[in-house]
Amino acid sequence: MDVNYLNPIISSFINVMPQLGLPAVEKKGVxxxxxxxxxxxxxxxxxxxxDIKGNVIYGLSLEDAKKIASAMMMGMPVNDFDELAQSAISELTNMLTAxxxxxxxxxxxxxxxxxxxLVHGKFTANASSDKVVCVTMGVGDMTVEVNISMEKNTI
Structure with a gap:
């Protein structure tokens, strides 16, 4: 995978998250x-x-998902990771990837x-290639793992 594919993803977090009331975004590691x-x-x-093919697999804890969903819903408490909270997190990843x-x-x-x-629980996801780069992003006291599996499309 081309390491130049990382910058557009990191920039996306820095641009999108503060617009949703989620400041203090930082790259914690690769x-x-x-x-x-x-x-x-x-x-x-x-x-x-x-021009590029593959996938981006976002991962976060259930508690962090609930905190982010709450922030996206103007502070509405999210006690259960229900359909509304799942929709908010799915929309977040849609906005980030767009x-x-x-x-x-x-x-x-x-x-x-x-x-x-979106899937939640204990399981193993299968990326589109054998080499995956994980960028760990900090969002306040929350952590989002961004697993990137992309390569130049040769077709």
Missing amino acids: SLKGRFIESPGVVIIVGIIG NVATNFSQDNIIINISTPT
Whole structure:
């Protein structure tokens, strides 16, 4: 995977999260993983197709997902990770990844994204390639793992 694919994703977090009332965004670290991604509680998978193909797998704890959903819903308490909270988190990843697509387009890299697929519980997700780069983003006291599995489309 091209490490230049990381900057549009980091920039997306820095641009989108504060607009939703989620300041203090920072990159906490970068690591390499294999194809199999263990769920930290909530996982949202977004497919990528176009000049680049692959997927972005967002992972966060159930508690952090509830905190972020609450912030997105103007502070409404989120005690259960119900359909409304799940919808908020799915929309967040949709906004983040759409912003990634816009960032790539500024470098003449055109991609489309799939509808987010949210799953929660204990399971293992399977990335689109054997090499996955995980960017750990801090959002206040919350953590979001962004597992990136993308490569240049040769078709």
